[in-house]
Amino acid sequence: MMRAMRFHGKGIPLRLEWVPVPTPGPRQVLLRVHACGLCRTDLHIVDAELTDPKLPLIPGHQIVATVEAMGDGVEGFAPGDRVGVPWLGSTCNECRNCRSGRENLCEKARFTGYHIDGGFAEYAVADYRFCFPIPAGYPDRQAAPLLCAGLIGYRCLRMAGDAEHLGLYGFGAAAHILVQVARWQGRKVYAFTRPGDVKGQEFARAMGADWAGGSADLPPEPLDAAVIFAPDGALVPAALRATAKGGTVVCGGIHMSEIPAFPYELLWGERVVRSVANLTRADGEEFLALAPQVPVRTEVAAFALEEANEALNALRNGAFNGAAVIVVRDTD
Ligand SMILES: [Zn+2]
Numbered sequence: 001m002m003r004a005m006r007f008h009g010k011g012i013p014l015r016l017e018w019v020p021v022p023t024p025g026p027r028q029v030l031l032r033v034h035a036c037g038l039c040r041t042d043l044h045i046v047d048a049e050l051t052d053p054k055l056p057l058i059p060g061h062q063i064v065a066t067v068e069a070m071g072d073g074v075e076g077f078a079p080g081d082r083v084g085v086p087w088l089g090s091t092c093n094e095c096r097n098c099r100s101g102r103e104n105l106c107e108k109a110r111f112t113g114y115h116i117d118g119g120f121a122e123y124a125v126a127d128y129r130f131c132f133p134i135p136a137g138y139p140d141r142q143a144a145p146l147l148c149a150g151l152i153g154y155r156c157l158r159m160a161g162d163a164e165h166l167g168l169y170g171f172g173a174a175a176h177i178l179v180q181v182a183r184w185q186g187r188k189v190y191a192f193t194r195p196g197d198v199k200g201q202e203f204a205r206a207m208g209a210d211w212a213g214g215s216a217d218l219p220p221e222p223l224d225a226a227v228i229f230a231p232d233g234a235l236v237p238a239a240l241r242a243t244a245k246g247g248t249v250v251c252g253g254i255h256m257s258e259i260p261a262f263p264y265e266l267l268w269g270e271r272v273v274r275s276v277a278n279l280t281r282a283d284g285e286e287f288l289a290l291a292p293q294v295p296v297r298t299e300v301a302a303f304a305l306e307e308a309n310e311a312l313n314a315l316r317n318g319a320f321n322g323a324a325v326i327v328v329r330d331t332d
Pocket residue numbers: 039040041042061087148149
C-alpha cells in the first residue's frame with residue numbers, strides 16, 4: 001500500500017488515503033515518486049474548470065521519480081534510473097495530429113494527473129515512451145517545475161518567434177523559468193504582475209527581467225510578443241495594447257476566464273492571438289537539453305505530501321515566489 005492525496009470531486013479537499021501501489025502494465029514503468037510540482041492546471045482540475053478528470057484522481061503532472069519496476073516491453077530504462085513524467089501521458093499515434101508532428105493536439109491524448117493518476121503519491125505508473133531522463137545536476141525538487149512550467153513555457157516561447165522585446169503576463173512558475181531562457185537567448189524581458197504586486201515585480205527583476213510593472217501598465221518599449229500565463233481573459237486586450245504591429249500574443253494556460261470584447265484596432269496591424277496546448281515529446285527533449293546550458297535555476301516552495309491542499313491554496317493565493325513542489329521522498 002502507499003499514501004496518496006486523492007481528489008474526489010469539486011469542493012472536497014484532497015484526502016490522504018492508503019491505496020494499493022499500482023502494478024505496471026505493458027510499456028509502463030513503476031516509479032517511486034521523489035517530488036511532484038504543482039501547476040495552475042491542478043487548480044483548474046480541483047475547481048472543476050476542467051471537467052473530465054478520472055475520479056477518484058491522484059493529481060500531479062510534474063513527477064520526478066526513480067524507476068522501481070518495469071512492465072513488458074519497456075526499453076531504454078533500468079531500475080534506479082531517474083525520470084520525469086510530464087502532462088502528456090499518452091497519445092494515439094494514429095490521428096492526423098499525431099501523424100503530423102502535433103501530438104500535443106492528439107484527439108485521444110491522455111494526461112497525467114487528470115486521466116491518469118499522477119504524482120501526489122508515493123508511487124505512480126507511467127508509459128515509458130512519455131518519460132524523460134532528468135538532467136544530472138538538478139536536485140529532485142528543483143527539477144520538478146521544469147516538467148510543465150518549463151516545458152510548456154518553452155513551447156510558448158517558441159511560438160513567440162524571434163521577438164526581441166518579450167512580455168510575460170503573470171510571473172509564476174513558468175515565467176520565472178522562461179525569463180532565464182529568454183535573457184540567455186538575448187531577448188529583453190518585461191514582466192507584468194497584478195497591479196500593485198510590488199513583491200512579485202521585485203522577484204521578476206531579481207530573476208532577470210529588464211522591467212517589471214502592473215498588467216495595466218505599458219512597457220517602455222512596445223512588445224514584439226507577449227506570453228500570458230495568468231488565467232485572466234482581460235489580459236488578452238491588455239497584452240495586445242502593449243504589443244507592436246505584427247506581434248503575437250500567446251495564451252499559455254489551459255483555461256482562462258472569458259476574454260472581454262475589445263476594439264478591432266488592438267488586433268489590426270497583423271497582430272496575432274494564439275493559444276499553446278500541452279506539449280510534444282520533442283518540446284521536452286529540447287527543453288531538458290537546454291535547461292542545464294542556460295542554466296535554468298528554479299525557486300521552489302516545498303510542501304510535504306499531506307500538505308497538498310495547503311500547497312494548492314498557496315498557489316491560488318500567490319503566497320510564494322517561483323514554483324510549489326510536493327516533496328514525497330526527501331533526497332536533497
Ligand atoms: Zn502543468
